[in-house]
Amino acid sequence: MxxxxxxxxxxHLEKSIERSLxxxxxSHYICNLSDVIRKYEDWKTHLPRVRPHYAVKCNDNINVLKTLASIGCSFDCASAGEIEKILSLNVNPERIIFANTTKFAKHIEFAEQNQVNIMTFDNEDELYKILKIHPSANLVLRIRYSSDKAIYKLGKKFGSLPNTEAPELLKLAKSLNLNVIGISFHIGSSCEDYEVYCGAIAISRVLFQFAADIGYNFRILDIGGGFPGDNFNRVKEFSCMINNALNQNFPLNEFPNLEILSEPGRYFVExxxxxxxxxxxxxxxxxxxxxxxxxxxxxxxxxxxxxxxxxxxxxxxxxxxxxxxxxxxxxxxxxxxxxxxxxxxxxxxxxxxxxxxxxxxxxxxxxxxxxxxxxxxxxxxxxxxxxxxxENVVDSNKLNTEMFDFNFINDA
Ligand SMILES: Cc1ncc(COP(=O)(O)O)c(C=O)c1O
Structure with a gap:
C-alpha cells in the first residue's frame, strides 16, 4: 500500500518531495492526481466538442485510471488486457475505443463478448478478421497523416494512405456489409506541430464525403493523441487551431450529431x-x-x-x-x-x-x-x-477517496 x-x-513539488522522503x-514517484484532474478540466474547457479517450498504454497506473474513470473520461485500449482493466472499474463499454489497427483475433473475441464495439482498422486483412469474429462492430478507419516533427512517428507502422488506400478500404468494407462509422488518425507522439491536426481534419472531411457517396453515414471523427503533456498550458495553443479546423471542416450546424473523439496519452499524465x-x-x-x-x-x-x-x-x-x-x-x-x-x-x-x-x-x-x-x-x-x-480538487469533483488503492492520510 x-x-x-x-x-x-x-x-508544492519540493515540499512534497521532502514529505515523501x-x-x-x-527512489519513488510523486504522483499529483490533482494535476490529472486539472488536465481533464482544461480539456473540457478548451476543446468542448472533443471527448477524450485516455490512451491506457501511456500509463496504466490503477489510481490514474480510477481517477479518470470517476470524473467521466473515456478510454482508448490497445488489447484485451487493457479492456479488462477498464471494465473492472465499472466503466460502460461504450466509453471504450479499441484503437489498435492490428488486433489479436482472440482480443477481438474478448471485445465482442464484452460489448466493446468500436474498433479501428487500416488494412484489408483486419477487415476480414473482424468480419469473421465481430461482424456487427462499429469500425473506424485509421488514415496515415503524421508529422515529421513528432518524436515518436507512428505513420511508418499504422494508417492507410488517405488518397489511395483509404477509399479502397471503404469500398471493400461496404461490399462486405461492415459498418464503418468514421475516421481516425494519430499525428505522432510528442509533437508540437499542431498544424498537422488541421491538415488531417481537412482530409478526413474529404473521406466523410467519399463515404457518404458510397452509402455510409459517418458519425465519428477521432483526432488521436500526440498532445504535449508538460505543464506549460499549451492546451490553449493547440485547442485554438484544432477548434478552428473542426469548425471549418465540420461545422456544428452541418454535423450536429458528429462525435469527435481523441486519444490523448501523455497529455493527461506526463x-x-x-x-x-x-x-x-x-x-x-x-x-x-x-x-x-x-x-x-x-x-x-x-x-x-x-x-x-x-x-x-x-x-x-x-x-x-x-x-x-x-x-x-x-x-x-x-x-x-x-x-x-x-x-x-x-x-x-x-x-x-x-x-x-x-x-x-x-x-x-x-x-x-x-x-x-x-x-x-x-x-x-x-x-x-x-x-x-x-483537498479542493477532491471536494469540487466529489471524489470518493475510498476508491483509491492507498492509505489515506490527512497530513495537511
Ligand atoms: C493508437 C494510439 N492512440 C493514442 C496514443 C497516445 O498518444 P500520445 O501519448 O502521444 O497522446 C498512441 C500512442 O502510441 C497510439 O498508438
Whole structure:
C-alpha cells in the first residue's frame, strides 16, 4: 500500500518531495492526481466538442485510471488486457475505443463478448478478421497523416494512405456489409506541430464525403493523441487551431450529431509524475594535480527502470537537485543508472555542482511511457509511488477517496 497525502492548499513539488522522503527511503514517484484532474478540466474547457479517450498504454497506473474513470473520461485500449482493466472499474463499454489497427483475433473475441464495439482498422486483412469474429462492430478507419516533427512517428507502422488506400478500404468494407462509422488518425507522439491536426481534419472531411457517396453515414471523427503533456498550458495553443479546423471542416450546424473523439496519452499524465532518485555511488576522476576532471554519479533509477524512453528517442531529461549547495563551481558530470549495462546512462557531459552520495535528484514530467515500460533487470525493485491530492480538487469533483488503492492520510 502506498500512502497519499491530502493537501488543504496547493501542491508544492519540493515540499512534497521532502514529505515523501520521510515515508519512502528509496527512489519513488510523486504522483499529483490533482494535476490529472486539472488536465481533464482544461480539456473540457478548451476543446468542448472533443471527448477524450485516455490512451491506457501511456500509463496504466490503477489510481490514474480510477481517477479518470470517476470524473467521466473515456478510454482508448490497445488489447484485451487493457479492456479488462477498464471494465473492472465499472466503466460502460461504450466509453471504450479499441484503437489498435492490428488486433489479436482472440482480443477481438474478448471485445465482442464484452460489448466493446468500436474498433479501428487500416488494412484489408483486419477487415476480414473482424468480419469473421465481430461482424456487427462499429469500425473506424485509421488514415496515415503524421508529422515529421513528432518524436515518436507512428505513420511508418499504422494508417492507410488517405488518397489511395483509404477509399479502397471503404469500398471493400461496404461490399462486405461492415459498418464503418468514421475516421481516425494519430499525428505522432510528442509533437508540437499542431498544424498537422488541421491538415488531417481537412482530409478526413474529404473521406466523410467519399463515404457518404458510397452509402455510409459517418458519425465519428477521432483526432488521436500526440498532445504535449508538460505543464506549460499549451492546451490553449493547440485547442485554438484544432477548434478552428473542426469548425471549418465540420461545422456544428452541418454535423450536429458528429462525435469527435481523441486519444490523448501523455497529455493527461506526463506532468503528474515526478521521479525522485538518490545518488548511491560516485566516481571522481582527477588530473595529476588532484583537480577534478569529471564526476560519474550512479542513481537508483535508470534506463531499465523508468528511463527506457532515453534510448528510444531523442528526448532529453533535466536532472533537478533537491536542496542545492549553491556553489559556483561546476564539473563535467555523467549520470548512470544502477544496472551493470553500460548503455544504462541517463545524462552525459552535463555541468553539475559536486554532489554527494545520498543527494536527491528529481526529474519532472515523468508520467508518460515510463511505468509500463520499466523492468526488474538486475533484480531492482519496482518503483514505489507516493500520491498527492489537493483537498479542493477532491471536494469540487466529489471524489470518493475510498476508491483509491492507498492509505489515506490527512497530513495537511
Ligand atoms: C493508437 C494510439 N492512440 C493514442 C496514443 C497516445 O498518444 P500520445 O501519448 O502521444 O497522446 C498512441 C500512442 O502510441 C497510439 O498508438
Amino acid at each position: 502506498s500512502k497519499v497525502f491530502k493537501f488543504l492548499s496547493h501542491f 520521510k515515508v519512502v527511503n528509496d 506532468s503528474a509524475f515526478t521521479l525522485v532518485t538518490q545518488i548511491h555511488s560516485r566516481k571522481i576522476t582527477r588530473d595529476a594535480d588532484g583537480k577534478i576532471v569529471d564526476v560519474m554519479y550512479y542513481l537508483n533509477e535508470g534506463v531499465y527502470s523508468n528511463f527506457l524512453f532515453i534510448p528510444l528517442g531523442p528526448e532529453e531529461v533535466i536532472p533537478k537537485i533537491l536542496s542545492h549547495k549553491r556553489t559556483n563551481e561546476q564539473f563535467r558530470s555523467t549520470i548512470w543508472g544502477p544496472t551493470c549495462d553500460s548503455t544504462d546512462k541517463i545524462c552525459e557531459d552535463i555541468k553539475l555542482e559536486l554532489l554527494e552520495i545520498g543527494d536527491v535528484i528529481y526529474f519532472t514530467n515523468m508520467g508518460a511511457y515510463t511505468i509500463p515500460l520499466s523492468t526488474s533487470f538486475n533484480g531492482f525493485p519496482t518503483t514505489k509511488i507516493v500520491y498527492f491530492l489537493e
